[in-house]
Amino acid sequence: MKITFESDTYTVEGLSVKPLQDRTYCIFDLEGTGIDIAVESVTQFGAMYYKRGEAADKASFASLVRACKPIPEAVEKLTGIKNEAMLQAPHFDEVYKQFCSFIGDQVLVTHAGYEYDLPMLERHCKQFGLKMFTNKVLDTKAMFTYIHPEVTDVVSTDFLIHYYNLNTEGIHRHDALEDCGIIARIFECVLEEYEQRGVDHFTADSGKRMKRFVIPEMYLTKEKGD
Template sequence: MKITFLPDTYTVEELSVTSLMDRTYCIFDLEGTGIDTTVESITQFGAVPYKRGAGLGESSFSSLVRASKQIPAAVEKLTGITNDEMLKAPHFNEVYEQFCSFIGDEVLVTHAGYEYDLPMLERHCQEYGLTMLTNKVLDTKAMFTYIHPEVTDVVSTDFLIQYYDLNTEGIHRHDALEDCGIIARIFECVLDEYEKRGLDHFTADASKHMKRFVIPEMYLKKENEGVTE
């Protein structure tokens, strides 16, 4: 898969996933010290199996990851992950090995993973001298954008929660494992739309552009002493 980043959008090529309705997937999500994938550090992995019609699997994977930098106070508050917890958290290479063992060769599903989770993983793998995973990855943001060219908003998690009228009351947002549950519900809604349109595949198309997320004000340098996520 090839992801090409432009100033405000990105495109995807060299990816095709067939038999969308019948597969077992693995939903995954990451939390980090910030949004800038070139400098920030992963703080948490979450993953859970999913099959349409059967819902989430009984097994799941969740682990903190020791960050290589301090978590800004605003991010501690947002995620609930503290710098004190980082002192005892396992290092990335340990958690990544466990994560890869858990996901196996399943097709992965994420949200905004093409612009955040995958670049973060790739950079960390390079820094630790590890092999980047080769699983096919579906992104609910891209899947939604492909069938809704009329939508001009940035397709964020919050946008899709509102679009599909999902009830997230009581869910700890920005916890990697709990966010996997939200992604799974969004993915199910997207699959329902694909089925209604007679689509049972996702094929990347370089002519389709996804709008990149906008960095929230809480992460801007002028507001957070150099924080860029």
């Protein structure tokens, strides 16, 4: 799979998943010290198995990861992950190997992973001398955009929560595993739309562009003393 970034959009090619409906997936999500994939550090992994129609109690994986840089105060407040917790957290290479063992060869599902999670993992794997996994990866943002060309908004998690009228009360947002649960519900809605349209495959198309997310101001504000 190849992801090509432009100033405010990106395209994907070299990916095909079929069938979509009758298979088991592994949904995953990362938390980090910030949004800029070129400089930020992973702080948490979350993953869970998912298949349409199965009970909500899924096999799951979650772990903190010792960041290579301090977590900004604003991000601590957003994620609930404190710098103190990093002192005892395992290093990236240890957690990544556990994660790869958990996901096996399943097709992965993420949200905005083409522009955040995958590039972050690729950079970290290079940094730690690890081999990047080769699993196929579906992104709910791309899947939604492909069937909704009329939508001009940035297709964020919040956008899809409102679009599908999902109740997230009581869910700890920006916790990697709990966000996997939200992604699962979004993915269920997207799969239902694909089924209604009689489409049982996702094939990447370099002619279709996804809008990149805008980095929030909180991530661009330097910590005091920097």
